[in-house]
Amino acid sequence: MKSIFWFRNDLRISDHPALLRSVEESEALLPVYIFDDRQWAEDEWGMRKTGAFRTKFLIESVADLREALQDIGSELVVRRGKPEDILTELAEEYGCSRVYAQKEHTREELDVEEAVAQKVELKLIEGHTLFHPEDIPFAIDDIPDIFTQFRKACEKKSEVRIITSEPERIETIECEAGELPTVEDFGYDKPKLDPRAVLEFKGGAIAAWERLDHYFWNTKKLSWYKKTRNGLVGADYSSKFSPWLANGSISAREIYHEVKRYEGEHGSNQSTYWLIFELIWRDYFRYVAMKYGDRIFYRTGIKGEAPKWMQNQRIFERWAEGRTDEEFVNANMKELLQTGFMSNRGRQNVASYLVHDMGIDWRMGASFFEHYLLDHDPASNYGNWIYVSGVGNDPRENRKFNIKKQQSMYDGEGRFVKRWSNESLELDL
Numbered sequence: 001m002k003s004i005f006w007f008r009n010d011l012r013i014s015d016h017p018a019l020l021r022s023v024e025e026s027e028a029l030l031p032v033y034i035f036d037d038r039q040w041a042e043d044e045w046g047m048r049k050t051g052a053f054r055t056k057f058l059i060e061s062v063a064d065l066r067e068a069l070q071d072i073g074s075e076l077v078v079r080r081g082k083p084e085d086i087l088t089e090l091a092e093e094y095g096c097s098r099v100y101a102q103k104e105h106t107r108e109e110l111d112v113e114e115a116v117a118q119k120v121e122l123k124l125i126e127g128h129t130l131f132h133p134e135d136i137p138f139a140i141d142d143i144p145d146i147f148t149q150f151r152k153a154c155e156k157k158s159e160v161r162i163i164t165s166e167p168e169r170i171e172t173i174e175c176e177a178g179e180l181p182t183v184e185d186f187g188y189d190k191p192k193l194d195p196r197a198v199l200e201f202k203g204g205a206i207a208a209w210e211r212l213d214h215y216f217w218n219t220k221k222l223s224w225y226k227k228t229r230n231g232l233v234g235a236d237y238s239s240k241f242s243p244w245l246a247n248g249s250i251s252a253r254e255i256y257h258e259v260k261r262y263e264g265e266h267g268s269n270q271s272t273y274w275l276i277f278e279l280i281w282r283d284y285f286r287y288v289a290m291k292y293g294d295r296i297f298y299r300t301g302i303k304g305e306a307p308k309w310m311q312n313q314r315i316f317e318r319w320a321e322g323r324t325d326e327e328f329v330n331a332n333m334k335e336l337l338q339t340g341f342m343s344n345r346g347r348q349n350v351a352s353y354l355v356h357d358m359g360i361d362w363r364m365g366a367s368f369f370e371h372y373l374l375d376h377d378p379a380s381n382y383g384n385w386i387y388v389s390g391v392g393n394d395p396r397e398n399r400k401f402n403i404k405k406q407q408s409m410y411d412g413e414g415r416f417v418k419r420w421s422n423e424s425l426e427l428d429l
């Protein structure tokens, strides 16, 4: 049987159960990546879904994947358009009877899956999470609404699967490979590196592993992660794995097993554990998306009721452009606008401020984050936004942050605010 492997947010060849399965079950394979223009369209708030930072990072990631496939004698066919059309055309032209892909769980991704499945046989395989859906001690409908319950049960009763071996060779169908698009093809100028950026993020599995080597093995920063993770300035206060995890250049399992290997050599402590703890948060938001489906995108979230927030564009833009009355919020927004990244501490504060102080509909903030973030992942972004807004999984009633207090706790000496002050910015949507 000849098949297509359709890469989506799984841009690697290592530890890739779906890819391996497709290789094992097919006599020849056509690996394909499709830039779906709908991901660059405007959403209901008038923001283009993917901004310049993530576009650049994605193109680099796809280029890296192509090289990895070429290294094992294969190729990556790259196209631009709708997966449901392109995969059907390719399947017909090259006599492929099946398309394999990694399963996704959120609305737009599910819509594309359904559209593809209507035209060609589609085999979807799970692979995104740390704990495999078949291994967690809950049916999806019974996922607890409280994170700690989910985490403790998974830690006790589930095991993270071992790493899937990388295909040594892929018998590949010959086909015109297609050129990679450029950032300019999507209507953006190539974003420049701001010298204040926490990191020069480069897409692809090679860069992901270089970052891991740096954070774990070369500097041993992992051993201090729990103490530094609320930082705001510099490359190493946190792992910065999120952009690579979001598009699958590295898997959560790979990181987990590297933590275990590291603990074997350098000892375990609260910090080494805490990185795994955070990866379980990532899993949790994905499982919440599986359980509640489209509700994570609704104004009322999973709670089903919500305050009457405003959708006032003028007020919203003060937040978006970093022109609020809070210098701490402004500094964080400027970092996001200039670099495509914001720390977790920053994200919690700016989200809380938009919703609880400015009274703006959280979905405008989430859509803005979706555009700008290098690491946008629908389940993590929308899951965190509903959580902060009080319509998600937080058992506490009031998630309002005291911004001044947060600023004095996490930026007492003003290093971060100073770094991002005196700058007026134009939005690039």
Ligand SMILES: Cc1cc2nc3c(=O)[nH]c(=O)nc-3n(C[C@H](O)[C@H](O)[C@H](O)COP(=O)(O)OP(=O)(O)OC[C@H]3O[C@@H](n4cnc5c(N)ncnc54)[C@H](O)[C@@H]3O)c2cc1C
Binding pocket: 229, 238, 239, 240, 241, 242, 243, 245, 246, 275, 278, 279, 281, 282, 283, 285, 342, 343, 344, 345, 347, 348, 351, 369, 373, 375, 376, 377, 378, 380, 381, 382, 384, 385, 388
């Ligand atoms: C409003 C808001 C929106 C967010 N949107 C996203 C998003 O679109 N994509 C995204 O990956 N993260 C999102 N986060 C979570 C978190 O802020 C980032 O994952 C983290 O800042 C990335 O930096 P890091 O890789 O250095 O994280 P580290 O602290 O080193 O954590 C390691 C990894 O654990 C995962 N992780 C950590 N915290 C969270 C969390 N709260 N939720 C889910 N996963 C987590 C990430 O994959 C991260 O790379 C959001 C948080 C908030 C408050």
